[in-house]
Structures are given as C-alpha cells and as structure tokens.
Amino acid sequence: MAAAETTTENTAQPPKGLRAWLGDLFTSKAVREELDDLKKRVGKNEEAIATNSETMMSLVRSVSDLAGHSDTLLTQTLQLQQKVGEFSARMAALELVTGLVNAQQPPPEGQHDIEIDFEHIPSPTNKLPSDLDFDNNTDAKNKNKNEVKRIRNDMIEITSLSRELKDIDKYLNPLPPPPIFYSLNDDHQLNHCTLYNNDLKREIESCSKNVGRIYSRYESEKKEDGVEWYCGSGFRASPNHIISARHVVKREHMINDRVYKLVNIFICFEIDCTIGKEVELEKLGLNQCSSSSSTTDGIYELVELDRQLVDSNYPDKLTSGSFIWNTVNDFTILQYKDKDNIPSSSSLTHYLVPSYPPNSQFETIYVVGYPSSIKMEKFKEDYPKDLNDQSLTEFYNRVKKQSGYFEQKVVSVATNGAILDDSLSTHMCPTLRGVSGGPISTNASGDSKFIGIHIGGSMSMKNNFSISVGHPAFVFLYFQHIANDAFIEQHQLHQYKEYYLSIKNKNM
Structure with missing residues (x-):
C-alpha cells in the first residue's frame, strides 16, 4: 500500500x-x-x-x-x-x-x-x-x-x-571573420574595435597619431618620361625626425629600362591621404604646397640623413633563417627640410621612442600604416595562394573596404611575433604594400613606444618582417642622428645608451 x-x-x-x-x-x-x-x-x-x-x-x-x-x-x-x-x-x-x-x-x-x-x-x-x-x-x-x-x-x-x-x-557560426584591419576616425579613434583592453586601445590610438604617409617622387633624366610616385609609411621619432623603411625612399628605381632618381620626399599625417583627393601629387611635384591650399595643407617635405657610417659598418643583408632580405639596412631617418614648416599643433609634436629592452612577453602586437592602392590582378599575385578566385575576390573586396580603398591609415593586430636583435624580427599582423616603414608595438611596450619598423613580408615564408630597435645597425643610426644626451635624459634611455656604446666599441 x-x-x-x-x-x-x-x-x-x-x-x-x-x-x-x-x-x-x-x-x-x-x-x-x-x-x-x-x-x-x-x-x-x-x-x-x-x-x-x-x-x-x-x-x-x-x-x-x-x-x-x-x-x-x-x-x-x-x-x-x-x-x-x-x-x-x-x-x-x-x-x-x-x-x-x-x-x-x-x-x-x-x-x-x-x-x-x-x-x-x-x-x-x-x-x-x-x-x-x-x-x-x-x-x-x-x-x-x-x-x-x-x-x-x-x-x-x-x-x-x-x-x-x-x-x-x-x-x-554566423559571425563574420574579424577585421583584417581596424580603421580610424578623424580623431584617431579606432572604428568598430573589438579590443576589450581599454589601455591597449588608448595606446594604439595614441601611437597612430604619429604615423604618416610618405610620398616619394622620382624623375627620369628624360623629361618626356614624366614622373613616378611611390608611397609608404613613416612615424615621428622626435620633434624633427621621421623613421621609415629605406626602400620607401630608395635612391632610384628602374622602370621600363629607364632610371628614375629620387627628387622629393613628402609626408602627411592625416587619416585619409587618398591620392587625387586629399593629396594632389602634381602640386607637390611643382613645389606649390601652401598652407592656404586645402589639398596640400599639412604636408611636409623631408630629406634623408646621412647613413654612410652605418652602411659601411653593417654591409650584410638581413636574414631570417635561410631567407635573405634584399635591402641592406632597410630603415632610415629623415628630417623636415624646412625648419619653418614643421608640425606645430600639440597633436603633431608627439613622437615615439624605442622600448628597450623590448618585452617579449606580450599578448598583442600591432602595426600602423597606410596601404597603397592595388589592382585585383596584382593582389592575386601577392596574397593568399590557397584561395580560389571567388574567395580571393571576396577577400580583396573585404580588405579594400576595411582599409578605406587602400589609402587610409589603418591598424592591424596579431598575437604572434618574435623580436630578435641579430636578425629579422617576425610578426603575423596582416599588412599590405604601403605599410612598410610603419611602427611595430605591443601591449607590453608602454605608451608612446615602439619595438621595431615594419619592412614587408614573404608569401613563401608566410611571415611579415620587421627590424627591432635592438638591431645593432638601427641602434647605430639612431644614436648618430636622434639620441643626444638631452634626449637620452628626457626619455630615460640610459640602458639603451649602454647598449649602443657596447656596439660602437665593437665596430669602431
């Protein structure tokens, strides 16, 4: 019961x-x-x-x-x-x-x-x-x-x-893939950013203000051949100095069996530096830049500083394992040509200093720069070989949209990278042609610091490359032109100076 x-x-x-x-x-x-x-x-x-x-x-x-x-x-x-x-x-x-x-x-x-x-x-x-x-x-x-x-x-x-x-x-499953790049608004704030670390977001935005687009003008000996322009990226390293990749401002190019020599170098720090809109190359080439022109305002002419000592002391090409980088010492230091025409507003007098020794215990690594306009055919030659034509076309259109049609300042982020002092450093930040010369930094670098310079990538190696602030050749050139005693004291670069002196004693 x-x-x-x-x-x-x-x-x-x-x-x-x-x-x-x-x-x-x-x-x-x-x-x-x-x-x-x-x-x-x-x-x-x-x-x-x-x-x-x-x-x-x-x-x-x-x-x-x-x-x-x-x-x-x-x-x-x-x-x-x-x-x-x-x-x-x-x-x-x-x-x-x-x-x-x-x-x-x-x-x-x-x-x-x-x-x-x-x-x-x-x-x-x-x-x-x-x-x-x-x-x-x-x-x-x-x-x-x-x-x-x-x-x-x-x-x-x-x-x-x-x-x-x-x-x-x-x-x-329905989520679209994350951005290839983060774009920035006119106040240098990241658009649609999924980074939940606010300190990192603030540091990236602060870093981006120092990055500009470089325009290098080349002329042939025969005037009828016209001029050629090459674009890259660079960043402020002091009130008067800009750092970039050497190949962005190389002395000459061979085009259609003609030698084109470097004539002028310009830089613009705006978010959107689209050629033909914000920047009129013809006016730059004719030296008609004036503060009253809306298309040339905020553009500054640069000159490359002497690098004979560094090239003579470090004549070997940089390597990464068996891979050899073609440009010897692919970094350079430039300064404003006209000392009376340099950035004057507070937002344009900030700059980045080396983070030394670089902290290799980082979670996020990023690069800031300006992609260059690229045609679909060239894009297919340079980028993912494991995608079919339809997927590659979709990838191209997505990248074009996220990078402001390839000509706006962008930030690319990754979690993997190796910082090396005696060879090429590597990172996995997705980049395009034109970003060369942009600063590399991490969440562990500190505010207004950089750990390297982006110089390019290799599809065969499936890697992007940079030059570390600890590479002896870079340290040599940096102390030759930027890091005087007052600058060292101001930014507490005493350990960096000791490292430089040890390098100098070995080579002089």
Whole structure:
C-alpha cells in the first residue's frame, strides 16, 4: 500500500520547472538538513567553483570580442551572456542535486547514473569533488526516498540544458571573420574595435597619431618620361625626425629600362591621404604646397640623413633563417627640410621612442600604416595562394573596404611575433604594400613606444618582417642622428645608451 502511495505522489503532478521543483525540494526538512551540511562542504571548494565560473566567463569574453563590431551580433551576445549565466546557475544546482540522487537512491537494475550531455560545458570537471561523494554515506541513502524519486523524474527537464548550450554554436557560426584591419576616425579613434583592453586601445590610438604617409617622387633624366610616385609609411621619432623603411625612399628605381632618381620626399599625417583627393601629387611635384591650399595643407617635405657610417659598418643583408632580405639596412631617418614648416599643433609634436629592452612577453602586437592602392590582378599575385578566385575576390573586396580603398591609415593586430636583435624580427599582423616603414608595438611596450619598423613580408615564408630597435645597425643610426644626451635624459634611455656604446666599441 505504501508503495502505491509513493507512486501516486510522484506522478500526480508534472514537472513545474526548475525553480518550482527546487523550491518544493528545499521545503523538505530532511533535504534542508542535507543541504546545510552540503553548504559547509561546498565552502571548501570555492576555488574550484571560481575556476569553473572564470572558464565560462572566458567563453563569454571571447564571444564578445568576435561580435563587438556588429550591433546586431552584440545584441545576440548579450542574450547569450544571459543564457550562459542562467545555465551556469542551473548546472550548479544540478551538480548538487545529482549528488543527492546518486547517494540516496541506487539506480534501477540495468540503469547507470543519470545521463547528461556535458560535451559543450567548458568546465575542468563534470563531477562533484571527492569529499562531496555520498556513495558510502549510509545515513544519506536512507533519507527522503520519495523526494529522490520525484527528483529523478524531473531530471528529464534538466537534460534539456545540454541542448540549450549547443545553441551557442548558432551564435558563433554566423559571425563574420574579424577585421583584417581596424580603421580610424578623424580623431584617431579606432572604428568598430573589438579590443576589450581599454589601455591597449588608448595606446594604439595614441601611437597612430604619429604615423604618416610618405610620398616619394622620382624623375627620369628624360623629361618626356614624366614622373613616378611611390608611397609608404613613416612615424615621428622626435620633434624633427621621421623613421621609415629605406626602400620607401630608395635612391632610384628602374622602370621600363629607364632610371628614375629620387627628387622629393613628402609626408602627411592625416587619416585619409587618398591620392587625387586629399593629396594632389602634381602640386607637390611643382613645389606649390601652401598652407592656404586645402589639398596640400599639412604636408611636409623631408630629406634623408646621412647613413654612410652605418652602411659601411653593417654591409650584410638581413636574414631570417635561410631567407635573405634584399635591402641592406632597410630603415632610415629623415628630417623636415624646412625648419619653418614643421608640425606645430600639440597633436603633431608627439613622437615615439624605442622600448628597450623590448618585452617579449606580450599578448598583442600591432602595426600602423597606410596601404597603397592595388589592382585585383596584382593582389592575386601577392596574397593568399590557397584561395580560389571567388574567395580571393571576396577577400580583396573585404580588405579594400576595411582599409578605406587602400589609402587610409589603418591598424592591424596579431598575437604572434618574435623580436630578435641579430636578425629579422617576425610578426603575423596582416599588412599590405604601403605599410612598410610603419611602427611595430605591443601591449607590453608602454605608451608612446615602439619595438621595431615594419619592412614587408614573404608569401613563401608566410611571415611579415620587421627590424627591432635592438638591431645593432638601427641602434647605430639612431644614436648618430636622434639620441643626444638631452634626449637620452628626457626619455630615460640610459640602458639603451649602454647598449649602443657596447656596439660602437665593437665596430669602431
């Protein structure tokens, strides 16, 4: 008769939802006593619970990073965060109740523990700690059998949680790939940025203000051949100096069997430096730059400083393993040609100084520069060979949009890189032609610091290359033209100076 009453009690009401049946459960005196004891034991495992919680929140942060650049996806992410939070609470309750169930009522013959899909739960463990194991607790097994049977029936509702968690994939899969580049607005603020580290975001934006687009003008000996222009990037390294890659301002180019020699070098620090719009090359070439012209205002002429000593002391090409970089000492220092026509506003008198010794323990590495306009055909020659034509076309259009049609200042970010002093440094920041000469920095460099100069990449090596501030040849040229005693004292570069003196003593 008692068995019949028990059956009636357990089947009289259908499951009323997780909160309802937990409420009913906790009203039982026996279960309350058991839970009071459990609370004391669970208190010993707060660290493990905190670890599980942090793992769950790490998933949420990752989803937020990916979705942050889209308002629609951001809304979905917030909904997902709520879902994950609810799920986490329900799983905590489930683990406690599962302990009670397994301890107080042996499973029916031929049936094992309640089957719950833990496949997608990002938790270090799906079992209760050993000190909460009730298998050998005789007193617990004898308590409240009727409650346990009802709980076992209601467990069917709990198993649906695994299906809810699988819905996370539905939020992740539709996400578009993250940006190849981050663009900047007119105030040098990152657009649609998914970086959640505000300090890093601020440092990148501060760094970007110092980066300009370089225009190098070349003429043939035969005037009828006209002129040729080459573009690259450079950055302020002092109130009067600009650092760039040497090949951006190389002395001459061979074009159609004609020698074109370098005549002028200009730099512009605006966000948008599109040729034919913000910058009219014809006016620059005719030296018609004037502060009253909207198309040439903010453009400054540069001259390259002497580099004979560094090239004579360091004549070898840079390498990375078996790979050889063609340009010897591919870095240069320039200064403003007209000392009366240099940046004067406070936003344009800031500059970057070397971070020495470079901190190799970084999480984020980035480069700032100006991509150059490139045709589809050339893009296909230079970039991913493992994409078919349709995918490469889509990739080209996406990059074009994110880089302001290839002529706006952009920031590219990665997590991998190797900073080397005696050879080429490497990084995985996605770059295009034109970014050469831009500064390399990391989240560990510090504000207004750089660790290297981007010089280019190699599809065969699947790497991008830079020259570290610790490379002896660069250090030699930097102290020759920029780092005088007052500058060293102002920026606390004493350790960098000691390194320079050790280099100088070896070569002089």
